[in-house]
Amino acid sequence: xxxxxxxxxxxxKVRLQSALKQLEELSSRVSNSSTASVTVADTIPVNLExxxxxxxxxxxxxxxxxxxxxxxxxxxxxxxYVRTLRARYLxxxxxxxxxxxxxxxxxxxxxxxxxxxxQDAVLMLSSMNLPDxxxxxxxxxxxxxxxxxxxxxxxxxxxxxxxxxxxSLHLQARSQKYGKLERGQLLTVPPYLVKRRKQHFHHLxxxxxxxxxxxxxxxxxxxxxxANEDEMMVDKDNKSEETGKSDLKFAALEQxxxxxxxxxxxxxxxxxxxAVRVLSVLGFNLSLEVIIDTVEASSSSNLHIKDMLGAEFxxxxxxxxxxxxxxxxxxxG
Amino acid sequence: xxxxxxxxxxxxxxxxxxxRQIRAEIxxxxxxxxxxxxxxxxxxVIAAVYGxxxxxxxxxxxxxQALVRCEYSMANFSVGDRARRPKGDRRSxxxxxxxxxxxxxxxxxxxxxxxxxxxxxxxxxADGGTRSACINAATLALADAGIPxxxxxxxxxxxxxxxxxxxxxxxxxDSAGGPDVTVGILPKLDKVTLLQxxxxxxxxxxxxxxxxxxxxxxxxxxxxREVSPQNFIFLASVSQLSVI
Numbered sequence: 101x102x103x104x105x106x107x108x109x110x111x112x113k114v115r116l117q118s119a120l121k122q123l124e125e126l127s128s129r130v131s132n133s134s135t136a137s138v139t140v141a142d143t144i145p146v147n148l149e150x151x152x153x154x155x156x157x158x159x160x161x162x163x164x165x166x167x168x169x170x171x172x173x174x175x176x177x178x179x180x181y182v183r184t185l186r187a188r189y190l191x192x193x194x195x196x197x198x199x200x201x202x203x204x205x206x207x208x209x210x211x212x213x214x215x216x217x218x219q220d221a222v223l224m225l226s227s228m229n230l231p232d233x234x235x236x237x238x239x240x241x242x243x244x245x246x247x248x249x250x251x252x253x254x255x256x257x258x259x260x261x262x263x264x265x266x267x268s269l270h271l272q273a274r275s276q277k278y279g280k281l282e283r284g285q286l287l288t289v290p291p292y293l294v295k296r297r298k299q300h301f302h303h304l305x306x307x308x309x310x311x312x313x314x315x316x317x318x319x320x321x322x323x324x325x326x327a328n329e330d331e332m333m334v335d336k337d338n339k340s341e342e343t344g345k346s347d348l349k350f351a352a353l354e355q356x357x358x359x360x361x362x363x364x365x366x367x368x369x370x371x372x373x374x375a376v377r378v379l380s381v382l383g384f385n386l387s388l389e390v391i392i393d394t395v396e397a398s399s400s401s402n403l404h405i406k407d408m409l410g411a412e413f414x415x416x417x418x419x420x421x422x423x424x425x426x427x428x429x430x431x432x433g
Numbered sequence: 434x435x436x437x438x439x440x441x442x443x444x445x446x447x448x449x450x451x452x453r454q455i456r457a458e459i460x461x462x463x464x465x466x467x468x469x470x471x472x473x474x475x476x477x478v479i480a481a482v483y484g485x486x487x488x489x490x491x492x493x494x495x496x497x498q499a500l501v502r503c504e505y506s507m508a509n510f511s512v513g514d515r516a517r518r519p520k521g522d523r524r525s526x527x528x529x530x531x532x533x534x535x536x537x538x539x540x541x542x543x544x545x546x547x548x549x550x551x552x553x554x555x556x557x558x559a560d561g562g563t564r565s566a567c568i569n570a571a572t573l574a575l576a577d578a579g580i581p582x583x584x585x586x587x588x589x590x591x592x593x594x595x596x597x598x599x600x601x602x603x604x605x606x607d608s609a610g611g612p613d614v615t616v617g618i619l620p621k622l623d624k625v626t627l628l629q630x631x632x633x634x635x636x637x638x639x640x641x642x643x644x645x646x647x648x649x650x651x652x653x654x655x656x657x658r659e660v661s662p663q664n665f666i667f668l669a670s671v672s673q674l675s676v677i
Contacts, residue, residue: 139661140576141584141621157581161622168541168581170661184579218485218548266496267547
């Protein structure tokens with residue numbers, strides 16, 4: 101319970117422990133195999149006659165399968181591997197993953213992004229849509245204007261395009277939904293809490309908030325932005341026309357309005373961000389339903405946003421999770 | 434000076450073959466990828482591991498394995514006289530190198546090419562045997578960071594004073610000027626990764642002293658193995674629920 105540093109009083113501690121114990125029991129009922137945790141150099145019991153495929157975190161020593169990591173032994177048919185629960189490179193990128201990253205360097209024709217992996221990712225200028233939406237060859241002028249698209253420290257959302265032969269990771273952002281993320285919060289959670297799903301972009305309409313669950317454990321909670329390609333076209337038309345002074349003034353006003361996030365939205369961003377924080381502290385998987393559930397629970401109990409990170413709400417969340425899972429199991433069984 | 438009394442007790446009341454109390458705690462630095470605190474009696478060391486991450490200095494990047502770096506430092510308040518020490522003095526450079534080589538021998542560096550692993554160890558309280566305490570702390574921090582390793586390296590020192598082999602020297606015994614043997618082993622593979630000795634020692638006695646140090650290493654290994662799983666059981670139980 102390393103990251104749980106909320107001051108729990110005695111009763112809360114007892115409640116939390118009982119909730120976690122229940123969760124443990126539930127999990128062992130589901131997966132049948134007891135969670136066998138190993139440390140480095142522990143022998144993993146296997147039936148060598150059946151033939152064994154050694155996966156990640158294992159080696160062979162003296163005819164035995166030995167763990168090279170601390171974690172949980174997982175078995176899939178013949179494959180035996182050790183899954184760590186805390187590691188930086190625990191995030192294993194796969195092609196098509198949607199990730200959130202931070203620009204750390206603007207290099208010739210490319211941006212380097214920190215993505216919570218053992219290496220930095222590369223986003224080539226040629227593998228992203230230009231802001232004007234035209235498909236064309238990237239010129240030297242484009243290269244000089246790269247900072248007008250992304251600067252250092254900008255937070256970006258992109259998709260994993262593939263791996264180069266030297267192992268470096270390439271990204272692409274070929275759609276309106278990818279690109280710079282503004283006016284919101286970036287949260288970092290352990291990557292194993294985010295599972296790969298069909299949908300990683302969520303628009304929470306009732307809160308006016310966009311939620312991006314990056315596969316790399318970076319989570320973005322920000323104001324909702326209409327990604328509208330039609331709007332883009334209109335803009336272009338406007339530009340081609342003669343832009344009078346009034347138009348300019350109007351544009352400036354519009355820009356000002358755009359730079360302002362209403363108070364309610366800002367509150368909602370904090371609300372959702374805190375829900376994610378509580379869940380990640382407890383180590384629960386982050387899915388839209390669970391996050392929404394937590395948010396609703398906090399608003400129904402009339403809790404102040406800052407109190408969501410307190411001990412009481414943390415314990416309540418754990419207890420609610422127990423309930424949710426018991427009902428799920430009942431439904432299945 | 435008498436280091437072993439006629440009753441067979443050392444200055445701090447231990448028997449010659451007795452270790453100081455050891456205590457370890459994983460996860461002391463929240464911002465690090467892995468961290469640990471290790472105590473041997475009054476010696477207290479904190480280790481933090483960052484990585485594997487992008488190589489900071491491109492020129493050092495290795496295309497077939499990870500780059501391991503280590504930085505050893507002593508806090509100003511760690512020793513009796515609060516002297517301001519320059520950062521790169523010879524002693525700390527040497528210990529950094531020793532720790533780096535010891536850890537590099539057990540990390541499976543070929544699994545993480547083109548990346549860098551940083552190990553930072555700092556001595557918070559120095560009472561002899563900081564070298565071995567640093568190695569033990571670094572091992573735990575690496576295990577916490579989820580870096581694949583052949584084995585958990587453990588280290589312990591032993592000395593020879595008043596014609597008695599002594600295990601796990603403290604500061605007073607260490608500064609007596611007698612021989613001080615620091616050993617680092619891979620307990621499971623039964624291999625030695627570190628062996629250092631200052632001063633001379635006859636061959637026969639050396640073997641006794643080294644055997645004693647190895648016994649000490651094994652005792653540390655046993656303790657470390659008990660500590661490290663505790664942290665994982667909790668995490669395991671919760672994240673297993675992904676099935677649902």
